[in-house]
Amino acid sequence: MKKILSIFAIGLILVNTGCADFLEEDNRSNVTAEEFYATEEGYAALINSNYSALRNIYGKAPWMFMSGTDLYEEGRSPEPQGLSKYTQLTSSSDGVDFLYTNSYKAIQLANTAIYYADQTVQTPNISQYVGEVRFLRANAYFLLVQSYGGVGIITDFIAEPILSFDRSSAEEVYSLIVSELELALNEVSAGDYTGRVNKRAVENLLAKVHLTRAYEDFAASDDFAKAASYAEKAIAGQGLNLTSEEIWTPGNDMNEEVIFSVQFSAGSISANPSEIGNQQQNYNGPYLGGSEVAGNAPYKTYNLLPTRFALDLFEETDERWYSTFMTEMYVRYYDYYDVEDHSSLTVRDFYEPRWFTAQDSIAYVAANPTTIYHPYGTTDPVGGIISGDRATMIVKKFDDPKSLFASSGDGSSTRDFIISRLAETYLVAAEAYLGLGEVAKGLEKLNVVRQRAGVADATTADFDLDYILDERARELIGENHRWFDLKRTGKLVERASAYNSWITPANFQGAGGNLKILRPIPQAALDLNQNKDFPQNPAYD
Template structure:
């Protein structure tokens, strides 16, 4: 058995359901072994597995977003290693975040699979096993993309173990796919209501096959399998919601959501600044301090959209208004809470790149009270980032019911569901997979469904290539914790980050042994605690 030193003991929490997490106090001194073999106890263990998704997706976004072509630091710094690579080392604290959280999830999943055989048997046990296998596979997928080959730990560990082996990336991908193929036959085939279902499993399979297709060890049919799984998920469903509807607060369980991490206001009520998530905190300039408490979300000024990101949108693309808060009113949240905003005073306006001099003059004449931010002066390259409101804000994650907490980006205050996967991305996965499989015409059809919903002209076959897909993913998925994985998967990380992020040069990626820093380093704590001297660091960091 390959074993891992578990860095953090996972607290066993009991929750009533995915939609209504409630902490339970054990007043009867019942041990875990006694509790988990009961129907109630095992359901609590399954829900604890879901709860750990909040820790993976609810906290720092650096490993998902930093150091790419779409986001760069504004007034406040990102972690320098992850954002600019030249200082990236195994000792950087943020490198450890996903490694620890993913292995916490894996250990919790291993416990659930262990107790599945000895707990009180009900008709839901096979379904629960399928759900847990999905979550374990998802954790390994995050790990293998980020760090390469890692230790496959598949059994419940009760004792501290100080020696473990490192599996190859090929072995990890094979394990992920086998887990998901088993889960397919176990999980519910019903609609998504907060729990893993058949569609979510097929969707993850499409992403895993697509990602492995770019690896040297990927089988020749990975692209075609990714396309088939994606088409199974699509199932002929069109993108019927407007982009604005898709991101309307309170509409997170809409028809296009394939899988999301569940939050709500009641479930974080016992600690409303630590149990929510941080997605609204990033992606824009600071919007004021305690003087506007309750009237605006906290924005960290850390991950501001680059000028390149803003330039990707063309006139008529509904995703421009659906993604960005282009007009800020006297009270920020009036955008969400006032039905007729035509009489509201505009305090700030952020110009799109297609505005002409005539467009600018017309807007200024109609809104003389507004501070006008010309294009090229509201991104981190052009803005005066010493003040507030000076870079454009991504609005689509805003939670009007969240607290304003002056503590900053460490506070987890949003109680909106965190959307992990949705239908438009599946269309784009299919587009990329068909392109890789040599069926560009079919891939173009999938991509153009996304553009149809956005209200822009179809792409042509002549322009349809990997870079076009990455641009389309940027427009559609801005801020959705995808970008580093997209660039790493497609082999475009160095090229596009150095081309479009002013803080990154190609030489920043130079590592040891003549290799580039593409994978993240295995955290130094994991290396130091491991007594297996043959466990290798990623060679660019040796």
Template sequence: MKKIVYTLSYLTLVLFLTGCSDFLEEDNKSNATAEDFYITAEGYQSLLNANYAQLRELYGNSPWLYACGTDLYAEGRDREPLGLSRYTNLNPSSEGVGALYDTAFKAIQTANTAVYYYDLTETTDVLDQQLGEVRFLRANAYFLLVQTYGGVPLITEYFREPVLSFDRAEAEAIYDFIITELEAALPAVSTGAYQGKVTQRAVNHLLAKVYLTRGYESFGAATDFETAASYADAAIAGQSLDLSFEELWSPDYAINSETLFSVQYDAASVSTDPFSLGHMQTAYFGPYQGGSEIAGDAPYRTYTLCPTQFAIDLFEEDDERYSTTFMTEVYARYFDFYDVDDTSTLPVAHYYAPAWEATQADKDAYIVEHPEATYHDYGTYVPSANPTNDYQTIPMKKFDDPEAPFGQNTSRRDIILSRLGETYLIAAEAHLQAGQPGTGLNFINEVRERAGVDDVTLGEFDIDYILDERGRELMGEYHRWFDLKRTGKLVERASAYHYLVEEGNFDGANGELKILRPIPQSALDLNQNNEFEQNPAYQ
């Protein structure tokens, strides 16, 4: 049966690439074989849905490879994966190293299946659009891989027979493939507003980021930054940043007008198993405060990826993003912040004083007004100052889901992958690097105007300022490691602002720095191509 051949072939690929025996079963509503089912409109739609479902595996679990070991986040009471967080003893078998490799290749093989059946399934009015969406998703998975590991196997086939040996493509070839995929997807996908499926603006946004990232590489084209700027301009499409930052992150579970692409969740799809089918983004970026055992009075948090002092210090008093990003005043019941209209008389459990309220007079005044509160002085509520106790780091509320059960994997909010504020910052960086700083300045100042802070001047506008602004605007949004790696600032910034990272931690084998992550040992062990090389820093 073709269904059996498909399953065995797919499993063989997954076993080689990941060492994992689980795989996604597409929603086959009958006993039909894959050959019969996927050649129908209903079957092909099911296969497309399976491709979108892979996003939940890519982004819905522990976000170590996206965020830890950077300048913005550090571990508090609980330990992050040591190699990824501190770069000491980072090796091909380190905890968390293989997670993205595993899930990205599973997503790629699911996409390859859809590309294969495109030529076999019945023709519909939306078939070309569906293929465009699949090509975008496949390109996105490869973009994650090439940024993280460098060159990887370039696999575009749907396998019918077991394949046990793969070559490693150069990173340059992976970028070429990503760009080809996205440029092919662009005219095919929807031109309408984002409603959960890939649109042209989402493709333009990702193309801008791919060209921007390649522009820093030794093999990048001289025109990459200029091209990135043009794609960012196309993704922006003249739209202003009209929502306030608070409106942008209000937990109302609806797609807002500035979202270009996201990982979709909904209450119905999570309700059958709410403690495993939701995602974990809300569980990070703050201290443990109780979770499910205190009947929903507070969200579960891991006490990892807590904001560093540098992250706190990025904000100034008038920046509206600070109060939206962090829960500066925690009520006796945490979620009363969302559930009670008038909070003025509620008892305060914890208060985290900002830098602009750091005087003794400020403290005395607050304590008089809230004698019941535990007052955390500015500078004392980050991991480097007090990493051991509950509530001793400031919680990030940006991703709070007040209606979710309070375990680790329970949030039903979308995970935002691309939004208009970031597109503006991509445009700012691309124009700066293309030698058009004046134009780039206009984009970054649009972001700052929405935040309520003064414009940056041309004399201040450089790559470090852009990274600081990305920190303020995109705190916690799974971009930071890629930002620092792209701009060549990972070693400098992580060693300067992460209290557990020293510059020497990045020293690897052969005089190489541990910038790229190692190819997972499980993948190397299962590959029968003995010439498949590890990244130089780990040889």
């Protein structure tokens, strides 16, 4: 018999149907979950709690998405050592349970929503809601299978704790993901993106799933072809019409190139505006000052810093250099956004680009005698840690000048977290066509991205997997894709070892000669599982 829980026991975070503002909590202590979810209001709240679960996955610590790769090194503040350097990576390491825990929480919410779809009051939106939830459940399983390999598949509503569960193969998990998304295609809205899952978002995720599976030894023979086809459907002939700066301008989070994002707003974090917002801006730069800079600069953790390799990828004409990095930092950091005319502002710090000549440097210092000048090659932690406030390059793409100062593990940004956008879809298509051997088509897609950036077209001689990864780095740095990109393409060991000064190939050596590519199944999950035959990933046995 199903256990009846009070609505407060569910512990859901409820947001409105636009997925941004929190519902005012209503005292329903005498109402059971079954009674509440049977109502139109209650079921809509359950659907919105599924969207809210994305905040814990994407809006918090980014270690499992970006640590230990070719683009980021540890700064003055340490990252979880196992995830950033691999030598200390074990099933009990700090942070390895992050996606496991939060993805299964999202899956349980999705299972609950699908279960109650037949029991709630039937409205015209029910089928669409179920399609949206299928997408969110598939996305959670996609994060799990990429990170841990095969995991336990749970698709039923569970009212009691599961004490014993089996581990499905990665192949079975991918099959579930694809089938869920194919069902969702016919259920979700075909309209424009408004913050809810639509058909384009499903097509885009299907492209990414097929592309990722195409590299596995159990790949379907048509995975690259389906990845290309779904990417083309998601692109739908739309060009990259905005500048890179426009994409990342605060207040423009719902621009025409966004395919799917996690929604935030001032109203949605009003219960605790200095702690429960998006933390994305926090992790992309050096320390800028303490609470005394409140209102003048964001808190930066000094954790994830761009490697020399990441900085070397850009050339002078690349618009993305200027839209990605805060190369000139004013006395008041946020004046970059708040003051329209910068000509009268004093530059406090200048970060020299790779292409500056000696004469360029002399001229800049002469024109800005009070500015702290950071020569190129002194702002990335090659071989050690760079100390000093404002000492390293700042990734500014995610800055929120309206956010409160929030330190440590807190976040106050009300900007949306963009999970997928059109430029990446072009690069997915490029990679899929490369996998198919259709070089001309792939090159065409990749060059659309380069043309928007203002750099020369890549040539056939350039076009290979490493070049695509370099282009993804230039376009997507800081956007929580990199570990998955390297893992998908089989380039994790090679590129992390080559371009991250903390890592060598030996760091990846695990038990029995196996490499630490997959993350370990968290020890807490193994300890709680009464099925003691549930296997750990081989490198961690």
